[in-house]
Amino acid sequence: MLERYKKFLEKFDKRLDKYFENQCEYIKCKEGCSLCCEVGEYPFSRLEIEYLMQGIMQLPASVKSVIKENIKQLKKNQPKMYRCPFLIKSSCSVYPYRGIVCRTHGLAWFDEDEEKIKLPYCVNKGLNYAKVFDRETGEVFLPEPIKERLRIDSILRSKEAEEYEIECGEIRPLIKWL
Numbered sequence: 001m002l003e004r005y006k007k008f009l010e011k012f013d014k015r016l017d018k019y020f021e022n023q024c025e026y027i028k029c030k031e032g033c034s035l036c037c038e039v040g041e042y043p044f045s046r047l048e049i050e051y052l053m054q055g056i057m058q059l060p061a062s063v064k065s066v067i068k069e070n071i072k073q074l075k076k077n078q079p080k081m082y083r084c085p086f087l088i089k090s091s092c093s094v095y096p097y098r099g100i101v102c103r104t105h106g107l108a109w110f111d112e113d114e115e116k117i118k119l120p121y122c123v124n125k126g127l128n129y130a131k132v133f134d135r136e137t138g139e140v141f142l143p144e145p146i147k148e149r150l151r152i153d154s155i156l157r158s159k160e161a162e163e164y165e166i167e168c169g170e171i172r173p174l175i176k177w178l
């Protein structure tokens with residue numbers, strides 16, 4: 001299953017690269033910015049956690065021990081929104097193995113069900129899509145939003161995922177898996 005998931009991710013990442021490219025005039029993502037990983041719930045499926053574990057196993061012992069300590073602190077406080085325990089020195093320690101939610105960080109997309117554009121968290125910090133967002137009225141002036149529903153459940157339970165025979169299993173906040 002993990003091999004099939006890896007292939008699925010390769011295709012999904014290519015599509016995301018295109019989205020980032022097409023939306024580049026609204027994107028402020030740059031190396032060293034880790035806002036998306038500073039505050040969140042980070043929904044992960046069972047499948048993604050298994051994949052993430054593969055990445056963790058390959059990390060040097062020193063990095064593993066920082067992650068272990070981060071997790072210990074998190075579990076002690078059990079916050080709803082938190083800093084991802086895999087974020088070390090403003091960079092993702094498990095980057096190739098990160099989840100779907102992480103891969104879509106920073107993009108805005110049109111939610112057909114709610115008939116509204118979903119914006120990334122950092123729009124409120126004057127970053128991605130800030131130039132097309134009116135904070136006072138909440139209106140978004142984005143001429144060509146991404147039409148794909150970039151939510152973990154829609155992605156991992158899509159027709160495309162079925163083609164790869166992917167069963168993602170239960171989805172929970174990252175903290176509940178640790």
Ligand code: SF4
Binds near residue numbers: 042085087093099102
């Ligand atoms: S796994 Fe990596 S990319 Fe995902 S939230 Fe954590 S630090 Fe960020």
